[in-house]
Amino acid sequence: MGQKIYKCRNCGRYTLETVCQQCGLSTIRPQPAKFSPKDPYGKYRRLARKEGILCRK
Template sequence: MGQKIFKCRKCDRYTLETVCKQCGSDTVRPQPARFSPKDPYGKYRRLARKEGILCRK
């Protein structure tokens, strides 16, 4: 079980491929990034999200 699941951005289907077979759109990992208290870039990610530069989908 070394494969990871992906989710299509367009049609919201789950797949094991990096490109959706239904619509041909790119897929993304649906899980959030792992949390680490020693994350050196967490401050910048939170700042970018607050300013609207980095959007969650």
């Protein structure tokens, strides 16, 4: 299977399409970004998440 799986932001369904067939909205990749110890913005992302600015879904 060479295709990537996507998840709908609205209804939560998984699909292989970039647009959800159920509700018609765009989909996202559910995998987290690759970890890199050289990430220049990781410090700021962790700080924002700690302060509640960024929320995980």
